[in-house]
Amino acid sequence: MADKSVDFLYKYLNNASPTGFESTGQQIWLDYIRPYIEEEIIDTYGTAVGVIGPGQDYKVVIEAHSDEISWFVNYISDDGYIHVRRNGGSDAAIAPSMRVNLHTAKGVVKGVFGWPAIHVRDVAKDQVPKVHELFIDVGAAKKDEVFEMGIHVGTVVTFADGLDELNEKYYVGRALDNRMGGYMIAEVARMLHENNVKLPFTLYVVNAVQEEIGLRGAEMIARRLKPDLAICTDVTHDTQSPMYNKKEQGDLKAGNGPVICYGPAVQNNVRELLINVANEKSIPFQRQAVSRSTGTDTDSFAYSTEGIASALISLPLKYMHTTVEMVHKEDVKNVIQLMYDVLLSLKGNEDFRYIK
Numbered sequence: 085m086a087d088k089s090v091d092f093l094y095k096y097l098n099n100a101s102p103t104g105f106e107s108t109g110q111q112i113w114l115d116y117i118r119p120y121i122e123e124e125i126i127d128t129y130g131t132a133v134g135v136i137g138p139g140q141d142y143k144v145v146i147e148a149h150s151d152e153i154s155w156f157v158n159y160i161s162d163d164g165y166i167h168v169r170r171n172g173g174s175d176a177a178i179a180p181s182m183r184v185n186l187h188t189a190k191g192v193v194k195g196v197f198g199w200p201a202i203h204v205r206d207v208a209k210d211q212v213p214k215v216h217e218l219f220i221d222v223g224a225a226k227k228d229e230v231f232e233m234g235i236h237v238g239t240v241v242t243f244a245d246g247l248d249e250l251n252e253k254y255y256v257g258r259a260l261d262n263r264m265g266g267y268m269i270a271e272v273a274r275m276l277h278e279n280n281v282k283l284p285f286t287l288y289v290v291n292a293v294q295e296e297i298g299l300r301g302a303e304m305i306a307r308r309l310k311p312d313l314a315i316c317t318d319v320t321h322d323t324q325s326p327m328y329n330k331k332e333q334g335d336l337k338a339g340n341g342p343v344i345c346y347g348p349a350v351q352n353n354v355r356e357l358l359i360n361v362a363n364e365k366s367i368p369f370q371r372q373a374v375s376r377s378t379g380t381d382t383d384s385f386a387y388s389t390e391g392i393a394s395a396l397i398s399l400p401l402k403y404m405h406t407t408v409e410m411v412h413k414e415d416v417k418n419v420i421q422l423m424y425d426v427l428l429s430l431k432g433n434e435d436f437r438y439i440k
Contacts, residue, residue: 089274092116093267097247097257100185102154102240103172106130106293109150109263113291117270120277121289127308131301134273134289142285142432143311145392146272146423147302148265149295149318149381152258153405155241157186157220160231164224166195168241170215172296175405177212182407183244184220188234194244195222245407253339253413260401260409261319264416266291268317268399271420272427284432285312295381302381306388313354313393313434314385315426317419319411320345320372320398334372336400339412341368342419343398349378349386353436354395358426365425367418372398393436397422 096116101109110132114124121134132150153172160166166186180199185192198221199213220241224230247257255264273289275281288309293301295318306314322338323330336343344358362369377383378396386394399419402410 089271092270094247096267097259097263100154100187100242101150101152101259101263102187102242103151103294103296105187105240106150109266110291110293113150113266113270117273117289120270120273125288127305129301129304130293131305132291133305133309136273136276136287136289137283138286140284140286140432142434143288143309143313144285144427144430145288145290145309145311145314145385146269146427147290147292147314147316147381147385148269149262149293149301150266150291151293151296151301152242152261152263153296155184157235157237157239157241159237160227160235162227164222164226164230165198166220166222166230166235167216168218168220171240173405176215176218178406179218180213184241185244186220186222186233186235187240187242190234193222193233193235195220195241243407250410254410255413255416256408256410258407258409260411261404262295262317264319264399264411265317268416268420268423272423275420275424276427281428283427283430285430287427292381299381299384302384303388306385306392310389311385311392313430313436314382315354315358315395315397315423316380316382316385317397317399317423318380318382319401319404319409321404322400322402322410325402336370336372338400338402338410339414340370340400341415342422343370343372343400345372345374345378345382345396345398347374347378348376349383350395351386351393351436353438354393357429358395358397358422361426361429362422365421367422367425369418369422370400
């Protein structure tokens with residue numbers, strides 16, 4: 085990986101980009117991708133799109149989402165403790181003793197999720213804390229001190245952990261779901277530019293907002309762009325570690341390649357195109373079945389407007405929605421390569437309908 089790409093990856097992953105407040109992360113993403121695109125689109129809520137080969141009749145999207153789970157300040161007690169509610173699928177079980185950043189108009193305020201010592205708890209009845217039991221300590225002795233820091237109801241809170249590497253094989257940190265996806269689609273754009281590829285269609289490189297609270301950013305941009313084809317990327321569960329049930333979650337492993345999804349929102353002919361390209365290019369891949377929806381932005385593209393031919397390439401990830409999410413470096417490389425090779429395989433006149 086080029087040094088510039090690595091620098092971007094760390095800068096992008098270490099920046100906070102909570103749902104509804106993605107603008108700083110989107111700016112980092114745009115600054116990196118601008119040399120590789122010809123136009124850009126920014127919608128009202130912050131979804132960022134890099135356009136390659138604008139003005140052509142056939143339109144293709146590659147897409148990831150930019151937001152991370154977080155918390156909102158919901159109540160401040162008289163003695164200066166801060167209580168929260170979820171912004172996205174934040175996990176109360178992992179919060180106690182975590183360091184956090186509270187994002188205020190005055191800048192970042194550091195805090196911690198406090199928790200009573202084991203000595204004073206009934207360990208025999210130890211249970212996962214409920215969200216309303218969580219509290220943040222910013223070192224304030226009273227409510228007015230909290231206000232003076234710029235903290236108020238609605239202030240957004242993110243975990244402080246950053247990107248690291250493990251055993252030279254894995255990236256580990258918070259918010260790999262799904263800023264690793266934003267990194268991967270940006271790398272596809274870089275490869276197209278550096279290899280002087282001229283695509284026979286307009287390519288939209290889409291980094292959508294607000295996925296974590298209902299796929300909202302993708303829903304908005306899909307209606308605006310109305311592409312002929314959408315290839316989305318997100319994360320899915322590595323199911324090898326303890327406490328996963330392969331009979332329920334499938335048998336997926338980080339390091340064994342990108343995951344190609346089967347499900348109603350995934351257009352079968354597009355999925356077979358992905359599989360054929362993976363086989364032709366000797367890119368390892370895994371298969372996953374979903375019951376009703378993919379739970380990713382793929383659904384928003386598939387079911388928007390008149391229906392867009394859509395497919396999903398997932399990145400296996402361990403410990404989703406924690407601060408130690410893990411992905412294998414080879415999987416990252418292979419998702420990028422698969423998306424790139426699929427784009428090169430397109431002629432720009434594909435008709436994926438089942439019945440013609």
